[in-house]
Amino acid sequence: MRQFYLLLLVVWSQCAVYAQETATTLTGKVVTETLPMEFVNIVLLDWETKKIVTGAVTDADGTFSFAIAPGTYAVKASFLGYQNYESAAIKVESGKSHIIPLINLKQDGKLLNEVVVEATAKKPLIQLQSDKIVMNVENSVLSEGNTALELLEKAPGVMVDNDGNISLRGKQGVTIMINDKKTYLSQQQLTNLLKGTSSSSISAVEVITNPSAKYDAAGNAGVINIKLKKNARNGFNGSVNANYGRGRKNRFGSGLNLNYKTGKYNFYGSYDQYYRGESETFTFDRNFYTDATRQTLEKFSNQYSVTDEPLKTNNFKAGLEYDLSENTFVGFKVSGDIGSYTNNSMSENKVRSADTSLLSDALTNNHNHSKWNSMSYNGSFLHKFDSAKQEISADVDYTHSRFRDNALLATQFNPTPVQQAYESTRRGMTPSSTSIFVAKADYVYRVKEKLSFEAGWKSMALSPDAGCVGT
Structure with missing residues (x-):
């Protein structure tokens, strides 16, 4: 028993020292x-x-x-x-x-003036609400010339790394929603979707660091909800937009929004297409030493890589909304996303010994082509009680998506004094499809401005089908 207490004392002491x-x-x-x-x-x-x-x-x-x-x-x-x-x-x-x-922080001249003028004419650019931070994109300088992913980089607390991974206040695993609906996409599919969505179609970005149960957030990183524009003016109206930019490659897009509202009916539809050309160049110089002291050089390598990465996306939606009464609404919407992404890269890597003798000379060509399509169907119901403090809503969603990735990696090893010439080729194909059915209902009672009671029910069925073929 003494040994047991002594062990506990030692462990506690070590933990205390570690914490300190x-x-x-x-x-x-x-x-x-x-x-x-x-x-x-x-x-x-x-x-x-x-x-x-x-x-x-x-x-x-x-x-x-x-x-x-x-x-x-x-x-x-x-x-x-x-x-x-x-x-x-x-x-x-x-x-x-x-x-x-x-x-x-120092002002950035013209950009700050544009933001202030645009934001104060309608809504403030940043709004702090009881449960979230809202960045109002519509009618601001941000509404043109950006993608959805670039908008997120500017949202309070949101960070996007070079690979398109999104974190909130430094935490990974953020739930991304579009119009209050969770996106059931892989990281690559989500990044491509956000890169292909123009800021001109976005109304606001909501950052929710402490989401309530109704948001169904996985983990505790938080929720980012992207609100798309909605036209509610009477009669027939619409808009057309186009954009163009160039870095190393051309980037351009266009879109069409149509809306017809008469009496209790509202019909709407939109289509957006986007092309983003991108090219990157990398140079890597590495030194390899004989031991951890890094005193004696064993060999070194020089690698040069260049990539060509075109992205094409097409997004569309159509829907109908009907007012059953002044406080009761029903709606139906169908939306789709079709796109492709290609990554062509060429890499040259030479490895030399400390005396500069050539040890390895490799030329690698990598071709990766991905394409996808997704269709979503939604039926919704909303009733607001006369007091405006209570509301009940219900949604039924069905989404079917397909994704296919083809990869080819070919490496040519040229002859050197210590290595014979040979070739290495690898091929891979990853087809997948996913069907998701979600039904949910929510009740909200707003007790006062910063206090509310919420309850809800949700049921989901998921049917994934994925495979992998490689040679």
Whole structure:
């Protein structure tokens, strides 16, 4: 028994020491001139790798705080209309609280003026509501020339890495919704969809860091709800949009929105197409040493890669809404998404010994082609009680999507003094299809402005079918 108590004491002591070594707080404040700035995106980066460690959003006083392990970090601050800020290396020691020097963001001239003029004419660009932060895109400078993914990069607390992975306040596993409906897509499919959706079709972006049960959020990272535009004017009306841009490649898109409202009926439909050309060039230089001290060079490699990545998307929807009464509404909608993405890359890699003798000379061509199509059907019901404090809603959704990926990897190894010439070829095909049926009902009672009671029911059936063929 003494040995048992002694073991517990040792374990407790080790845990206490560990907690003491890792308990560290890093705080800071963001201002513009002397005024505190709210909703500023703060990202904590690992100093060496520049990878995101965590994130935060400043409060009404412009302050933010991180609880982190000892290490060396950098802090990055960004806000629409202001120049980005990135700190020098910040060394965080164990068991000490660290305060970052005051961060003073500078205005970005013309862009800030455009944002203020556009936003104040209709709605403020950023709105803080009881359960979410809303970025009003419609009628702002953000409504043109951006994709949905680029909009998310500007939303408070949202971070998007180079691969299109989305995090909220530094947490992965964010639930993405479009018009209050969850998108049952893989990471690659979701990234392609957001890249192919024009900002001109988006009304607002809602950031919900503490979602209620009705949002059905997986994990605790939060919810991002993208609200698409809806036309409710009487009579027949519509709009046409087109955009063009160029970086290394051309990017262009166009869209059509039509709406006809008469009496209790509202008919609507839209179509958007988008093409994004993209090319990237990489150069990698690597050194390999004989041991961990990195004193003696064994060999080194020089790699050059270039990619061509065209993306094509087509999105459409059509629907009918009918007012059963002043407070009761029903609707039906069908929507679809058809697209393709190709990644063609060429890579040359030479490996040499420390005396520059050629050890390996490889030329690799990689061709990856993905295409998909998805159809969704929705029936909805909404009733608002006379007091306007209570409402009940119901939705039935069915979605069927198909995805197919073909890959070819061919490598030609040229002869060297230590290696004979040979070829390596790999092929792969990944077909998949998914059918999803979801039915749900929700009840909301708003007790007062910042207090509400919610209850709901949901049922879902999922039928996935995936395969993989490789040679």
